[in-house]
């Protein structure tokens with residue numbers, strides 16, 4: 001299945017997900033090589049977030065199989081996926097808004113002093129959070145600030161920083177550049193490319209902007225109505241080609257619905 005010799009970080013075969021009468025995923029297969037960045041594009045409601053939520057253990061598939069680092073696995077929960085090195089930044093951000101930046105960055109993996117009573121080591125968490133944000137070029141006045149006082153883009157950056165800070169081997173990003181201005185989007189793109197350079201991390205990112213996706217991703221996948229309708233190495237496709245595919249699909253749908261009405 002892989003297009004090169006690298007081992008697979010993740011493989012999904014024929015994933016179907018139904019919510020009652022709604023079929024959100026209708027037989028999706030994908031693979032992600034070690035160190036690869038896969039960009040997923042597609043319309044609203046195409047099933048992109050649902051796919052990510054299955055890969056991160058939040059939802060379980062109705063049918064189909066998943067392998068993580070070569071082992072067939074049924075992901076039971078987000079904690080289970082996390083234990084296997086899968087971290088996610090959700091589209092509907094999972095930050096605790098009333099807590100500080102550094103609390104958020106260490107949520108559920110707090111640094112504690114050694115000993116039977118697990119006192120939180122706030123100083124260590126503040127220092128590490130500041131260092132991590134500085135490393136990735138995210139500027140905030142202070143890591144003790146509550147997240148609710150940040151802009152949408154800054155919040156997104158904190159969520160990405162938290163995932164990156166966790167030693168993940170597979171990182172899933174659901175529209176990481178949504179709500180971001182050009183400068184902040186540029187920061188996150190740089191960060192992702194630097195992580196790739198460092199090695200040891202495979203990334204799936206859902207994206208909206210075709211040009212940005214082709215810039216960052218090694219390979220892109222187009223999803224339409226619960227299916228993968230196109231897949232290609234980024235170097236072998238272009239923004240006009242992708243727009244053309246989407247336009248053709250849209251026309252076919254419109255003609256079909258006109259036909260029904262006639």
Ligand SMILES: Nc1ncnc2c1ncn2[C@@H]1O[C@H](COP(=O)(O)OP(=O)(O)OP(=O)(O)O)[C@@H](O)[C@H]1O
Pocket residue numbers: 019022023024042043044045046047048049050051091
């Ligand atoms: N928890 C749920 N219960 C019922 N239906 C759902 C649920 N989650 C998603 N769906 C449905 O599944 C389909 C795919 O939704 P999904 O959120 O995966 O789309 P998406 O590609 O991420 O869209 P967007 O670009 O708008 O984020 C939609 O029809 C949606 O209404």
Ligand SMILES: [Mg+2]
Pocket residue numbers: 048049050091174
């Ligand atoms: Mg979505």
